[in-house]
Amino acid sequence: IVSFGGSDSNSVFERSGGSFSTGILGGSGIEDEEGDLDTNLPRFRKIASFPTAGVSVIETERGETLARFVARENGHIFEASVDSTTHKRISNTTILRIWEALWLTESDAFIARFLNDDGKSLDSFYADLKRPDNKNTDNTDEQKTELGLEGAVEGSFLQNEITELTLSKSKEKIFYLVPSGDGVVGIISNPDGSKKAQVFRSALSEWQIQWPEGDKVALTTKPSANIPGYMYFLNTNTEKLEKILSNLRGLTTLTNEERTNVLFTRNEAGRLLLSVLNIKSGEITDLPVWTLSEKCVWSEKNSSIVYCGVPNIVPNGSDIDLWYQGLISFSDSVWIIDIETQTANILVNPVDFSRENIDIIKPVLSPNEDYLFFINKTDSSLWQLELEF
Numbered sequence: 001i002v003s004f005g006g007s008d009s010n011s012v013f014e015r016s017g018g019s020f021s022t023g024i025l026g027g028s029g030i031e032d033e034e035g036d037l038d039t040n041l042p043r044f045r046k047i048a049s050f051p052t053a054g055v056s057v058i059e060t061e062r063g064e065t066l067a068r069f070v071a072r073e074n075g076h077i078f079e080a081s082v083d084s085t086t087h088k089r090i091s092n093t094t095i096l097r098i099w100e101a102l103w104l105t106e107s108d109a110f111i112a113r114f115l116n117d118d119g120k121s122l123d124s125f126y127a128d129l130k131r132p133d134n135k136n137t138d139n140t141d142e143q144k145t146e147l148g149l150e151g152a153v154e155g156s157f158l159q160n161e162i163t164e165l166t167l168s169k170s171k172e173k174i175f176y177l178v179p180s181g182d183g184v185v186g187i188i189s190n191p192d193g194s195k196k197a198q199v200f201r202s203a204l205s206e207w208q209i210q211w212p213e214g215d216k217v218a219l220t221t222k223p224s225a226n227i228p229g230y231m232y233f234l235n236t237n238t239e240k241l242e243k244i245l246s247n248l249r250g251l252t253t254l255t256n257e258e259r260t261n262v263l264f265t266r267n268e269a270g271r272l273l274l275s276v277l278n279i280k281s282g283e284i285t286d287l288p289v290w291t292l293s294e295k296c297v298w299s300e301k302n303s304s305i306v307y308c309g310v311p312n313i314v315p316n317g318s319d320i321d322l323w324y325q326g327l328i329s330f331s332d333s334v335w336i337i338d339i340e341t342q343t344a345n346i347l348v349n350p351v352d353f354s355r356e357n358i359d360i361i362k363p364v365l366s367p368n369e370d371y372l373f374f375i376n377k378t379d380s381s382l383w384q385l386e387l388e389f
Contacts, residue, residue: 051380054101267317309360
């Protein structure tokens with residue numbers, strides 16, 4: 001176990017007592033802001049202008065919806081209410097060069113993925129947010145946050161050279177890939193890295209992974225516009241692979257939690273076509289939008305509904321390689337898609353509200369699905385859209 005804040009801390013971690021100057025909606029720095037709730041907020045707005053590494057949305061016991069997110073610059077953790085224009089810092093433990101944050105149960109712990117000293121590979125750290133003790137009262141975590149009491153991050157490093165990592169639906173287990181010879185092996189463990197078990201081996205080294213509900217992990221070969229892609233389900237108990245999709249150029253996938261449908265993108269006739277596979281029947285239905293499946297999120301309240309970022313200009317099939325390489329960006333609108341009726345409706349074009357082009361990634365729905373959060377790939381800023389109004 002590692003506790004950061006002492007003189008013997010690893011060089012990429014430190015504690016900071018100060019805050020950075022700039023506001024939540026502008027500038028390049030980071031600070032924690034406090035203010036009253038605002039009932040006249042626009043339904044679409046920027047929550048954090050500084051680069052963020054990951055967001056989790058929770059409902060408090062008082063029914064308040066909070067977005068908890070990590071600043072990429074320094075790993076500080078912030079909370080923002082959907083009803084307020086301000087945010088509060090709840091941890092000042094610094095994690096430098098953080099790239100990704102995968103939140104665990106109740107959003108008090110996360111897997112931090114940060115750039116190593118070489119600037120190329122990623123290290124992984126199990127981070128647990130420890131709330132401060134308040135000797136005078138028995139305050140809850142919510143009350144401690146209100147009082148401005150900041151917590152610290154403790155945890156432990158995971159295995160070196162993890163190339164891909166995903167959480168189980170329950171967030172009680174993780175599955176990750178590490179290099180082995182010319183290929184990779186897949187390992188299941190507790191989020192802190194304990195109780196490891198190897199369940200997968202492949203001569204291929206490039207995979208995208210997702211862990212829907214149950215004991216099956218979805219593995220998809222990393223996409224390229226003109227290379228056939230494949231998707232499998234890995235049974236983590238038997239270690240057997242089941243082929244789900246095959247021989248589709250530019251393949252990217254997103255499985256719903258129940259593993260009944262797979263949303264996927266392929267390079268079809270020079271366009272990035274979005275389709276859905278009914279796993280039971282094997283039927284494939286093309287949807288009336290052109291986008292990448294990783295710009296989407298499945299509704300858990302209505303199994304036929306998907307929310308997606310959709311480029312305002314239909315992308316070429318070859319754009320997928322350039323987009324992953326960071327050489328091009330898309331300007332997206334937010335759409336709601338019904339896979340049963342094959343209909344799609346636009347919810348908002350960000351340019352109309354913010355006059356900014358937003359390249360949507362990592363969309364997350366609030367527990368009640370009345371808010372959608374996502375990150376702008378261009379600058380990693382965090383945005384919020386009210387869905388019910």
